[in-house]
Amino acid sequence: xxxxxxxxxxxxxxxxxxxxxxxxxxxxxxxxxxxxxxxxxxxxxxxxxxxxxxxxxxxxxxxxxxxxxxxxxxxxxxxxxxxxxxxxxxxxxxxxxxxxxxxxxxxxxxxxxxxxxxxxxxxxxxxxxxxxxxxxxxxxxxxxxxxxxxxxxxxxxxxxxxxxxxxxxxxxxxxxxxxxxxxxxxxxxxxxxxxxxxxxxxxxxxxxxxxxxxxxxxxxxxxxxxxxxxxxxxxxxxxxxxxxxxxxxxxxxxxxxxxxxxxxxxxxxxxxxxxxxxxxxxxxxxxxxxxxxxxxxxxxxxxxxxxxxxxxxxxxxxxxxxxxxxxxxxxxxxxxxxxxxxxxxxxxxxxxxxxxxxxxxxxxxxxxxxxxxxxxxxxxx
Amino acid sequence: xxxxxxxxxxxxxxxxxxxxxxxxxxxxxxxxxxxxxxxxxxxxxxxxxxxxxxxxxxxxxxxxxxxxxxxxxxxxxxxxxxxxxxxxxxxxxxxxxxxxxxxxxxxxxxxxxxxxxxxxxxxxxxxxxxxxxxxxxxxxxxxxxxxxxxxxxxxxxxxxxxxxxxxxxxxxxxxxxxxxxxxxxxxxxxxxxxxxxxxxxxxxxxxxxxxxxxxxxxxxxxxxxxxxxxxxxxxxxxxxxxxxxxxxxxxxxx
Numbered sequence: 001x002x003x004x005x006x007x008x009x010x011x012x013x014x015x016x017x018x019x020x021x022x023x024x025x026x027x028x029x030x031x032x033x034x035x036x037x038x039x040x041x042x043x044x045x046x047x048x049x050x051x052x053x054x055x056x057x058x059x060x061x062x063x064x065x066x067x068x069x070x071x072x073x074x075x076x077x078x079x080x081x082x083x084x085x086x087x088x089x090x091x092x093x094x095x096x097x098x099x100x101x102x103x104x105x106x107x108x109x110x111x112x113x114x115x116x117x118x119x120x121x122x123x124x125x126x127x128x129x130x131x132x133x134x135x136x137x138x139x140x141x142x143x144x145x146x147x148x149x150x151x152x153x154x155x156x157x158x159x160x161x162x163x164x165x166x167x168x169x170x171x172x173x174x175x176x177x178x179x180x181x182x183x184x185x186x187x188x189x190x191x192x193x194x195x196x197x198x199x200x201x202x203x204x205x206x207x208x209x210x211x212x213x214x215x216x217x218x219x220x221x222x223x224x225x226x227x228x229x230x231x232x233x234x235x236x237x238x239x240x241x242x243x244x245x246x247x248x249x250x251x252x253x254x255x256x257x258x259x260x261x262x263x264x265x266x267x268x269x270x271x272x273x274x275x276x277x278x279x280x281x282x283x284x285x286x287x288x289x290x291x292x293x294x295x296x297x298x299x300x301x302x303x304x305x306x307x308x309x310x311x312x313x314x315x316x317x318x319x320x321x322x323x324x325x326x327x328x329x330x331x332x333x334x335x336x337x338x339x340x341x342x343x344x345x346x347x348x349x350x351x352x353x354x355x356x357x358x359x360x361x362x363x364x365x366x367x368x369x370x371x372x373x374x375x376x377x378x379x380x381x
Numbered sequence: 382x383x384x385x386x387x388x389x390x391x392x393x394x395x396x397x398x399x400x401x402x403x404x405x406x407x408x409x410x411x412x413x414x415x416x417x418x419x420x421x422x423x424x425x426x427x428x429x430x431x432x433x434x435x436x437x438x439x440x441x442x443x444x445x446x447x448x449x450x451x452x453x454x455x456x457x458x459x460x461x462x463x464x465x466x467x468x469x470x471x472x473x474x475x476x477x478x479x480x481x482x483x484x485x486x487x488x489x490x491x492x493x494x495x496x497x498x499x500x501x502x503x504x505x506x507x508x509x510x511x512x513x514x515x516x517x518x519x520x521x522x523x524x525x526x527x528x529x530x531x532x533x534x535x536x537x538x539x540x541x542x543x544x545x546x547x548x549x550x551x552x553x554x555x556x557x558x559x560x561x562x563x564x565x566x567x568x569x570x571x572x573x574x575x576x577x578x579x580x581x582x583x584x585x586x587x588x589x590x591x592x593x594x595x596x597x598x599x600x601x602x603x604x605x606x607x608x609x610x611x612x613x614x615x616x617x618x619x620x621x622x623x624x625x626x627x628x629x630x631x632x633x634x635x
Contacts, residue, residue: 161506171548179552190554190555220513256482257472259486264402269502299465303421340433347424
């Protein structure tokens with residue numbers, strides 16, 4: 001069940017996002033990330049109203065509504081994928097077996113395919129769309145990187161990382177799973193309390209509880225053991241996308257970059273404050289996700305915007321969903337996320353001289369504005 | 382203003398710990414500011430982080446941050462998360478070693494390993510005893526006192542080393558105080574906590590008086606804890622000893 005909810009459903013939902021991506025970005029990785037962003041956004045839209053409006057067994061209703069939403073999105077995603085696969089099948093009826101599977105994958109994720117000789121000679125194909133085969137040395141570097149990540153995942157699974165804040169966040173998830181409440185029981189002692197607004201809007205704890213509920217796994221196991229196995233690779237997926245843009249014409253440097261990044265992550269525990277410490281020791285906490293997933297993703301999306309000179313409007317849709325996820329992680333997330341976006345938008349405006357980036361950036365921060373407005377209304381009432 | 386600037390400087394130094402990775406970051410940033418030829422990469426990877434870094438040291442930023450956020454003074458360092466130090470170091474290193482990838486990567490890896498600190502050597506990292514990643518002794522003790530299906534929840538008091546974990550395992554165990562009482566950042570008062578954590582030894586009579594007041598059905602004490610008086614004479618029943626912890630039940634508390 002946990003594989004269904006953490007891998008299969010996000011990928012199916014990601015097909016919806018995939019359909020609006022430019023051809024070169026229709027990769028398995030970006031589809032997966034897009035699927036998660038869409039699922040997180042929908043979860044926030046369901047969880048916060050349930051938490052505010054429903055007095056008893058709020059989490060039960062939240063789970064119910066979210067399952068319905070997930071089913072609808074998954075069916076829609078599968079329909080998109082099937083439609084694309086049928087087109088691929090019809091256009092190439094001679095291929096069979098493994099080759100058929102390969103051509104279907106190519107139809108679903110064309111961004112993962114290497115460029116053909118014609119593409120390389122075609123002056124109309126953008127450099128950013130060209131993808132070459134890795135050299136043997138490059139493949140070895142990828143293998144080294146994969147080994148480092150596997151080691152990190154093994155350590156995340158077999159090592160316990162003590163953090164005092166877990167007594168709050170992890171217990172909030174467990175309370176939702178065991179008592180169907182959404183932030184209305186004091187986690188430390190168990191007494192009933194009013195909604196703790198400061199933490200309650202960061203519903204990532206409720207999403208973890210949802211995964212625990214639907215998979216039948218204890219929320220503490222989901223937090224400490226399952227989430228790192230999901231989020232550490234997802235964070236590296238974002239870094240890989242950053243590397244794809246930074247090393248557009250020197251593809252073999254991408255795995256080298258990733259090896260260095262993975263070592264910095266592992267040896268970045270120079271203090272309790274670094275984002276690397278949060279990534280490895282508190283992966284399941286919202287602030288760790290802001291520092292290591294949301295903020296690097298903003299960097300990636302702006303690199304994309306700068307590279308395409310703000311032509312790909314789909315990036316703003318990603319930023320819109322990312323803003324929703326930032327609020328879901330931590331109230332701090334929206335301030336830092338929006339602050340970084342404001343600075344990069346200003347620089348983008350100067351760089352591209354396209355004024356349209358300003359209204360588009362404003363639209364993409366609407367979730368943060370609504371989030372803050374609801375937060376203040378609930379706090380004052 | 383100078384005082385606030387120095388506070389920012391101290392925060393920056395504390396963030397970096399031993400300072401080597403921080404120095405590597407500053408060197409990488411300067412390198413990219415000078416050497417990066419492609420403007421858009423320079424803008425995102427070097428100039429924007431440079432502006433954030435300058436902003437971090439400007440006293441006004443800290444004044445505003447502390448005014449806006451409740452715990453702003455303690456969380457100001459998080460502004461540095463907006464600078465992707467790892468990306469900057471790795472990108473600068475890749476540019477430097479581009480022509481000598483193999484030896485360059487080996488040297489970079491050694492520099493990073495020597496400059497940084499391996500997360501798995503952290504004092505708060507230990508071998509997981511179970512999938513919950515909490516001490517097995519907590520699980521064993523909680524299993525012994527947890528209410529059965531349909532029974533009402535019980536309140537129990539635990540030694541401070543267990544307090545963080547109890548409700549991460551089972552929320553049907555209530556506690557008279559939680560992590561907020563034992564963390565040094567808060568200094569709340571709780572009568573049960575005062576008696577449980579009394580320096581030297583536990584006063585049996587005072588502890589039982591406090592736990593009855595707080596309606597604690599169970600008292601868990603480490604075998605090593607010295608007790609003045611006798612908890613059994615105070616009316617408690619020793620129900621079990623698990624993993625070096627004595628589990629007392631108070632029949633007077635329902």
